[in-house]
Amino acid sequence: MDLPLSDFRHMSVAEFDTNKLLNHASRQAEERGYKKFPIVDVDSHHYESESIAEILDYMDDPVLQQLAKSASQSARTTGMFAGGIGYQDMGGRVTRYPLRKLEKGNPDEHRDVSLTRRWMDAIGVDISVLFPTPMLQLGLHPQVEVEVALARAYNRWLIERVLAKEPRIRSMLYLPFNDPDAAFRMVQEMGGKPGVVGFMVTAARYKPVHHNSYMRIYALLEEMGLPLGFHSAYNWNDQSLSLMNKFISVHALGFVWHNMVHMTNWIMNGLPERFPKLKVVWIESGLAWLPFMMQRLDNEYMMRSSEAPALKRLPSDYIRDMYFTSQPMERSAEDDVLAITMRMMKAETQLMYSSDYPHWDFDLPSTIYDLPFLSETAKRNILGGNAIRFFGLKLPEQKLARVA
Amino acid sequence: MPDVFVAKAAEFAEGDRRIVAHDGVEIGVFNWQGNYFAYENLCIHQGGPACEGVIMHKVEDVLGPDRTWHGHKFSENEAHFVCPWHGYEYDITTGECAADRRLKLKSFDVVRRGEDIYVVA
Ligand code: FES
Numbered sequence: 001m002d003l004p005l006s007d008f009r010h011m012s013v014a015e016f017d018t019n020k021l022l023n024h025a026s027r028q029a030e031e032r033g034y035k036k037f038p039i040v041d042v043d044s045h046h047y048e049s050e051s052i053a054e055i056l057d058y059m060d061d062p063v064l065q066q067l068a069k070s071a072s073q074s075a076r077t078t079g080m081f082a083g084g085i086g087y088q089d090m091g092g093r094v095t096r097y098p099l100r101k102l103e104k105g106n107p108d109e110h111r112d113v114s115l116t117r118r119w120m121d122a123i124g125v126d127i128s129v130l131f132p133t134p135m136l137q138l139g140l141h142p143q144v145e146v147e148v149a150l151a152r153a154y155n156r157w158l159i160e161r162v163l164a165k166e167p168r169i170r171s172m173l174y175l176p177f178n179d180p181d182a183a184f185r186m187v188q189e190m191g192g193k194p195g196v197v198g199f200m201v202t203a204a205r206y207k208p209v210h211h212n213s214y215m216r217i218y219a220l221l222e223e224m225g226l227p228l229g230f231h232s233a234y235n236w237n238d239q240s241l242s243l244m245n246k247f248i249s250v251h252a253l254g255f256v257w258h259n260m261v262h263m264t265n266w267i268m269n270g271l272p273e274r275f276p277k278l279k280v281v282w283i284e285s286g287l288a289w290l291p292f293m294m295q296r297l298d299n300e301y302m303m304r305s306s307e308a309p310a311l312k313r314l315p316s317d318y319i320r321d322m323y324f325t326s327q328p329m330e331r332s333a334e335d336d337v338l339a340i341t342m343r344m345m346k347a348e349t350q351l352m353y354s355s356d357y358p359h360w361d362f363d364l365p366s367t368i369y370d371l372p373f374l375s376e377t378a379k380r381n382i383l384g385g386n387a388i389r390f391f392g393l394k395l396p397e398q399k400l401a402r403v404a
Numbered sequence: 405m406p407d408v409f410v411a412k413a414a415e416f417a418e419g420d421r422r423i424v425a426h427d428g429v430e431i432g433v434f435n436w437q438g439n440y441f442a443y444e445n446l447c448i449h450q451g452g453p454a455c456e457g458v459i460m461h462k463v464e465d466v467l468g469p470d471r472t473w474h475g476h477k478f479s480e481n482e483a484h485f486v487c488p489w490h491g492y493e494y495d496i497t498t499g500e501c502a503a504d505r506r507l508k509l510k511s512f513d514v515v516r517r518g519e520d521i522y523v524v525a
Contacts, residue, residue: 003458005459006459006461009419009459011458011459023453024446024451024452024453025451028451090491092458092460093457093460093488093491093493094488094489094491095458096488360490360491362489362490363450364450366450366451
């Protein structure tokens with residue numbers, strides 16, 4: 001494959017091997033002794049668009065299926081995915097984006113299973129919670145029926161073709177939140193399937209999480225003991241975010257913006273009081289927003305508590321009961337800031353490591369393991385223990401990842 | 405300080421690079437515009453193989469005399485190699501991190517002995 005570079009140069013690459021790309025990560029796993037404790041990655045990805053032909057076979061609606069199949073023959077993806085503009089590959093600088101096409105899976109196995117297990121072994125992850133990629137923007141689709149149809153097809157495909165084949169891969173299934181009835185039925189139908197550890201709402205969407213039509217979904221999840229995750233994403237067409245002319249800008253703010261809105265609604269409408277046993281996890285917004293949210297919401301609540309009468313505690317108290325994935329963990333020159341953040345959010349019990357691999361801003365387990373202010377117990381909780389408790393995972397004694 | 409063989413000069417083309425290893429340390433050696441540069445292949449970010457990524461010229465803004473913006477261009481003289489893991493860029497002639505020049509990769513001397521190129525590890 002020819003990669004276009006600056007100055008009209010090219011770089012030609014014949015092969016791509018995840019093991020080779022990540023061999024420094026494997027060395028980190030060995031040096032840090034990851035074989036001594038389990039590592040659970042609560043947010044990782046695959047590219048479901050690469051399997052779209054298979055996924056469309058699971059689509060029930062014959063008209064939508066035919067429409068999507070036809071569109072995917074003429075367009076590069078389905079012609080049905082929402083979203084669009086994005087430069088995650090950083091102008092080819094993050095080479096695994098174009099080069100992944102060259103990598104092959106193992107024979108007799110779905111390529112997604114092979115590739116996922118390959119990077120998990122390379123970095124020392126035992127269990128990973130896998131999410132889609134282009135579908136993170138499916139909540140923006142103007143056709144609600146398409147969100148439902150694609151979500152249902154994808155979930156059924158994922159359960160049968162991926163989760164059933166590799167117990168080290170789990171997923172919080174995509175919830176088509178623009179159709180509350182369909183979302184409810186999806187939880188009923190798929191919540192108990194092997195490998196399903198909860199449900200995920202993509203955060204880039206425009207229906208408020210406190211709408212009454214969602215209450216029976218939350219109640220059902222609570223009753224079934226299944227966690228609800230809000231996975232962030234950006235929407236460059238959002239009226240405010242569209243003021244920004246750089247991907248860096250829209251990504252840096254977009255990945256927190258939607259979750260800030262949803263969390264504020266979640267708390268101010270007293271959902272933690274109404275669903276006290278529902279476990280909520282906020283995915284891929286990093287950590288830096290949490291001290292900000294705690295301070296902003298507490299400060300205003302002290303003056304305007306009459307507007308949020310359902311609350312029995314401070315907003316920050318509810319935030320401290322929620323769960324968070326770690327990536328993209330903001331690196332600051334000041335270690336103190338991160339230490340204070342982790343203390344404020346009770347990271348030792350509420351924070352769960354996530355890699356986001358193979359996306360461009362992935363974090364290795366060493367981003368947690370090397371933090372000087374955490375005890376060994378805290379590190380192991382964040383890297384695995386918290387997720388094991390959160391999802392109720394049953395793990396064997398021995399390490400599942402093939403680390404040295 | 406042992407010399408580690410990199411390549412025959414004739415086989416090490418301009419714009420090319422080699423990765424050599426010595427005593428557990430990987431070193432990336434670049435031939436850039438006829439000069440050799442060598443850095444430890446270990447990114448200061450998360451430890452990625454910094455020297456194995458693409459080489460890209462620095463992107464620069466084009467500003468008018470009235471400070472209006474007129475687009476981008478690739479620099480004519482500053483080139484970076486880019487860590488393939490997350491895109492940290494390093495100045496190929498100094499090993500400094502382009503986004504924060506206080507950060508720098510460990511560098512090594514490169515010597516030519518007859519037809520052979522060595523890095524002093
Ligand atoms: S490890 Fe090199 S850019 Fe992250």
